[in-house]
Amino acid sequence: MSAESRILTLLRAIATDPAARGLSDDVALLETGGARLILTSDMMVEGVHYLPADPPADIGWKLAAVNLSDLAAKGAKPVGCLLGYALSGDESWDAAFLEGLNEALSYHAMPLLGGDTVKMPPRAPRSYSLTAIGEATGPVPARSGARAGDRLYVTGPVGDAGVGLELARASPAAAGPLVEAYRRPRPRLTEGALLAPHVHAMMDVSDGLLLDAARMAGASGLAVTVDHIPLSPALEAVRGGSTATQIAAARAGDDYELLFALPAAMKPPVRAIPVGRFAAGEGLTLRIDGAVVPLPDSLGWEHG
Template structure:
């Protein structure tokens, strides 16, 4: 079995440049001349991140949007993307989706590579952004006394996934075509003490923010807006793919964009995370450990 944690540990030992941020942030941050670049690369793999029978246009959309979301978490303006594409069936439909998502975000396709191979097919995307504010927001800046905020609501992607899985008529758009919170990230960057996007589940990503900042996050579960019925609140807090922004602000600062205050930042206690007063002592089972679950399963059992 591949040992992802072990390999990432080896990469961290290699990635000692400060721009890499210890491979523990949403993106690399590289000052270059009078510009600060923000760089991110994500892969999708059929059967791991992409459901069988997925519309290639949706794959293209998600590939771009999830990378743009990483830029949003840094308050970075996208300046272009590079695509790594494995040819297969219905390449034209992928190109359609790519055109749509690039138009939506006003981002140019700059280059990339096209290869044969698979199945399974894999897809890579590099997004290049320009920081609009320095210091560039990071996961490690949350301070005791700050408040914890979240844009949007959790669980919409989960419902979309379930609609696809079960073949119901429910709307699956949130899962297939997530929206990156780009304008929100740009507006928040000068104000936040820490920020990240929620890709792997609110609780797991909050855990990571707490660990990076060396603080404890006390989350008020009922304060988290959810797209699901109330009885599935805990599922919604653990499911990923919603791509909202999770951020911390000083107590006297109100966010300039619609967002919900979902908790408080405290001195580091014996757990990095408290949910409704209960300590969370391990990140196991909190959400999606990145890309090791294939394909996603419902969490409602």
């Protein structure tokens, strides 16, 4: 068991309120005073979740986007957020960060309501947190509701952000759609709101298609077969479409597409790509071009 798993065990012993959903979903669901609130909080740490050379406006955008993506996966409407901000000591950097944050918040109609700013000790890596609050507009899908026979869908291709990160690592000046996918992910709020009333289970693909599909299956007490890994034309243009490329794309994190389970007879109400199927049993099976392939040692990004 990893250090993170052990701390999660300790946290679960504290977070016993039903609203915490056993800390096994990406969000909490708090019903209070007539409101049904979706709560999520994600941190980003320099050198862990972003590259120190990433443009500050993109880091700000991404902090907003990853939190909004958790709301999207529950079909929630953004109603407010709070920022925890570590001053950089460089005011133009701070201003650019806040400009990017504001772009993402404004674009998705998410009001910034407050938070805290702190000075860090000299040379400390900086960290940021955002707590996002949404309001449920109907049923709130969990990870755990998939049923045997359901199809598994994703709202777009996977792997772009992973290749974008590699390109950005190789050169801070890298640009183009793959780097954009890594730096400026688009939370699928519209799709999430349209999907939430129909899906049996939904989550965002933040840690890789294979890992997140396995998590949905595990939470639902089912087996899942992933039989298609959708690649974008931009990714195929730089990496081709080999089995190795497909597996790499299915293990890459940071895509923030929505992953959902839908009855086989139902057509998704939004553009989505079928990528697999749930069945009784347990575990993940990967098929590429019809043939079962061995699973990679690591299914995705187990981040700290």
